[in-house]
Amino acid sequence: MLALNVKTHLQAQTVAAMAVGHQHNHQGVSSAFETIYRKQGLVGLWRGVNGAVPRVMVGSAVQLATFASAKEWVEKLKWFKEGSWMVALAGGMISSVAVAVAMTPFDVVSTRLYNQPVDERGMGKHYRGFLDCFVQISRKEGILALYKGIGPAYLRLGPHTILSLLFWDELRKLTYRHQQHGV
Template sequence: VKTQLQAQTVAAVAVGHQHNHQGVSSAFETIYRTQGLVGLWRGVSGAVPRVMVGSAAQLATFASAKEWVEELQWFKEGSWIVALAGGMISSVAVAVAMTPFDVVSTRLYNQPVDERGTGKHYRGLLDCFVQIFRKEGILALYKGIGPAYLRLGPHTILSLLFWDELRKLTYRHQQHGV
């Protein structure tokens, strides 16, 4: 519903399929009436891998980035700035890993469907990836990476920074009762 409403615009500037919902409740009603409950979950095949890939990139890169920053000795050992820098590096990896899945999910969510609720453009996640790559090239999978980073970057940086600081506090408390 969110994606279809965000993509909706006047015909003069419209890009892609337009669903023309009157609002949130109208969109829910129309999708449910025409496609059933399954229609409300269309595109989830792109959203679930998106979160999996993003979490994996976040976890895999933060520890390595933090170690790298510590080795360079840019900041005092144990400083919160080390975790901040590690989070900043990790946030770039998260945006790079997640953006192709954002593009694919958006295409799956927003495509027109036939009377059975089957997508008219893409058969699923892999088909969507392949078609985008073949017709538009690899860079098409990174459309919107700037806005994606502006959304994902601060969340990743702050989450990792707070997690690291809370982890250090917990360790100190457990070891020293401080």
């Protein structure tokens, strides 16, 4: 979580002609850590984490709940042979869409919190915290603004979700077989 603040600062950085939003102008990773710490203290390195923690909590909850439900649904429809790894693959694919939909608003809020300029006390100049940022985006830009970047978010979250759930399910089945039959 600590490195997310630095990562966001560096990813948002660009030349003045193309700059969008606040620019931090760090020279590299260590420079970013040093500058943030010097100007804002240890708290500055953790700024924005109140958006990242709910993101991970919601993402994990949605991932596990939708995977179990999607897998049951795919099994019920009998698209694939019972016990096939394709059932877990299909369940993971369905779950991956739900994860991207659930996590993207948290990504948008976290990015805004991490990247906002701060005053001399290290307080954000645009948002007071997670809820304030969420409300301001919704009111000023509309609820769909919370889904900016959902395509790239899916390209990052989708394969991770699909493969993690598929491998987890297959390893769980192997463990169960080994415990039951010693094979």
